Amino acid sequence: MEWETVIGLEVHAQLKTKSKIFSGAATQFGADPNTQACAIDLGFPGVLPVLNSEVVHMAIKFGLGIHAEIAEKSVFARKNYFYPDLPKGYQISQYELPVVGKGHLDMQLEDGSTKRIRITRAHLEEDAGKSLHEDFQGLSGIDLNRAGTPLLEIVSEPDMRSAKEAVAYLKALHTLVRYLDICDGNMQEGSFRCDANVSVRQKGQEKYGTRTELKNINSFRFVERAINYEIERQIALLESGGAITQETRLYDSAKNETRAMRSKEEANDYRYFPDPDLLPLVITADMVNAVRQHLPELPQQKRDRFVQEYGLSIYDATILVSDSTMAHYYETTTKTADGHAKLAANWIISELLGALNKANLDIETSPISATQLGTLVKRIADNTISGKIAKTVFEALWKQEGEVDHIIERHGLKQVTDNSAIEKLVDEIIAAHPQHVADYRTGKEKLFGFFVGQVMKASGGKLNPQQLNEVLKKKLS
Amino acid sequence: MSLTLDDVKKIAYLARLNLSTEESTAYATQLSNILEFAAQMDKVDTATVEPLAHPLDLSQRLRPDQVTETNQREKFQAIAPKVKAGLYLVPKVIEDA
């Protein structure tokens, strides 16, 4: 039997505001417990919410980023349920009228093709606090610092057909929110969280299968693994004659498995109704236009521009625009390198990203600055150093040994371009290997490489390969 | 509209209230009376009427994104029933399976 997977994602992106969505408390991560929870966040009797303007601007930005309708009028509603990390006994969210309506996001698949994922809606809501379970003799500790942090919940249509597609969509979304500068995207700290609705159906069947909701998947890798585990579980269950229960399942990354949640299975009835403490949010065309005017270049636009302006392949351009900091790094590198765009791209993609990955760093914490790498590329392009020597300089830069030209100078890495100096070295090698010279001259042309190697070695790799070839050919003939 | 004991129990669960059987029985009657009273509204056809959530036809005001609150944990937790190390303590939260 052939099965088809159907996946939709619900992403919670924490908005990068200074203060909370409905209060003036700070939103910084990692503060001492309950030191950033004010009377409003704690739900004291009598307190009232007032909406943060920046949250609205960010929602509009996102709406424009996914080409969505932005609601002229949206309404905040209360979602009622009891939980210790939910101080008021309800979460302020949006229900019937969300701020962002239908939109879409295009994503790049591994085979280079593009797939469009439809986005159902995005709405504003407040985050809950955290329960901590350690060290309290059977009790849980509640930290409400996170309560009231603004969230944008982004709900996709069930348009993805594999775990890989889900990850590609999630990455495209992650790139977008970081470009828009509305979310820091930090998955470890929980500022970009994902729940996945997963179901399977027989190929060709129109109706969706019963879905399960996977929670607690806080890295791209886990998203893929959790979904794949769940797909296999569902198929195995169906093939053995079982049925899928619609339920919420928690992903356990240590065991790589999903388990049904007990606590949330009790019959919940959220009793949504319009929050009487808040009035309808009205967004005028002027407000949208004001945001549109300051909208940054979006990933896809930037990718197309890189292809056109710098002559990059779509593949390379996609890698470079996947992160706005990286795209900026690339453009600075290219500019410093006097426009040697392709060489700059190669050095970033094959050398820098590899090194960063190995050292568990990212572009923002790169020990080599864009101007340093740009200078390096420039010195390759103007023949000051060879590509091979450049790797030595790269390593020195990585170790923070100073600026490019300084390193080249100090280690004497400058390429030798003086013909007489090259001739001198060639003469020495020819004199040292009379037998090889004789063999070469009788037709063993393969030995040419031997001579190149020997001379290069003697020079410490500093010769211009082109020049060396010419001199050698002349001397050996 | 008449509420059964089961209805009352379900509502009490959602509202997190403990009711004795006597209370539940009394509530079943009282709530049924109130709902019957509320059913008077059905006499009016409201098919074309827009619901009104707020007496004033105004839109939400926005506040600037500024941190205006300082840490008042000590004052807030002075009136808390049970705290430790700055955390509010509750019986263990069973989060997952």
Place this chain on the structure above:
Amino acid sequence: MHYKSLTEWSRELNNHAISSAELTQLFLKRIQQFDKTLNSFVTVTTEQALVAAKAADQQRALGKAGPLTGIPIAQKDIFCTDGVKTSCGSKMLDNFIAPYNATVVQRLQAAGTVLLGKTNMDEFAMGSSNENSFYGPVHNPWQHDYVPGGSSGGSAAAVAACLTPAATGTDTGGSIRQPAALCGITGLKPTYGRVSRYGMVAFASSLDQGGPMAKSAEDVALLLNAMAGFDPCDSTSVDQPVPDYTATLNHPLRGMRIGLPKEYFSDGLDARIATAIELAIQEYKKQGATLQEISLPHTTLSIPAYYVIAPAECSSNLARYDGVRYGYRCEHPQDLADLYKRSRSESFGNEVKRRIMIGTYALSAGYYDAYYLKAQKIRRLICNDFARAFAQVDMILCPTTPSPAFKLGEKTSDPVSMYLSDIYTIAVNLAGLPGISLPVGFVDSLPIGMQLIGNYFDEARLLNAAHSYQKVTDWHTRIPEGY
């Protein structure tokens, strides 16, 4: 001398005939003397009051006194007062020392008033008789075995008995106007959004509105001057300038068009109240107002709509009382569910539980449309009724209640009959309009009230009309015997 009105006290303070310290002591003494019987206060803030009075006297000595500087007042125990217990009449908040001031408290403090204490009330403002308080019922000073009305019954009784010159109240379905009527004082529910709700413990957020309660319209105007105004902390507060409500009190009423809603003068109305209102109507005619009958056809539906909307909002507003961050927490909870259920059940009273249950039901899946949404639609129809009326008239006049105060315990077993006593006050809350109740006579030695309803933000006109009536009558100056 204690029977003077707030306005008169203000004048005496200004003339240095008395100091705020002396005035404060006078009222603290009266509270001590009479409140064992009345039970109108939950907390008396003696020490703070004396400190504040001294400070007010110093302000006055520096020439920095306003009309309310040094005037003692009481706050309904629903307004958060920093460092002072704010119980809301509930066991749930019996141990709750508010960590901040409500905007109303802060404004009245800034105006120089002296807080005498916090007044008793129906638990979480749910009730029309003040019998639903954890601290026991308040007694009507006119006849002790009668209710003072509710939910601001403590404030009304305390003002009526001259234990304070003025008090604050809150009005969700009549909770300022009804007790004002039943205790023979003047109480104003402002337009929704006129007075900040920040720091006022919420019952039904789209209906709640705080307002002043005092002897006369003139007193009420002075207090409203200080209480009203835009508050950035309340999203439903309206940013509109506050007029000086005392400036227009004496405007002539000539040409004012007053509407008499026929639905408010029908079967259920006590004939003796109808007669008293008729006399008041004659007085307004004498002053040059024109009177005409109007219709508010959806009046009877206001109670069912209200008893869906208010409980729905309350069921959600009261979900925060869970025994985790403040308030009552049950002993030795077995688990989380037990903590929630017992903390709430052991500390909420019957009426509060009943309303939480109704509201929870009205919002639950499958019933939302039939109850909550339906009630919101009825609410629109009620608003439209008033809009049509105010196209024809400037003000609406009617009784505040269909009957005078009832006996303690008389209606406690029948919630629906209790709800019906709010028939004349509830529609005003649903529409968000301002309404004032002022004394208009006595029935069986119990005071009765007349209600004036205005268009949005037309409080000045209501106060003008009420004051014009009070200039030629003395109902509002009467003091219950023994006080």
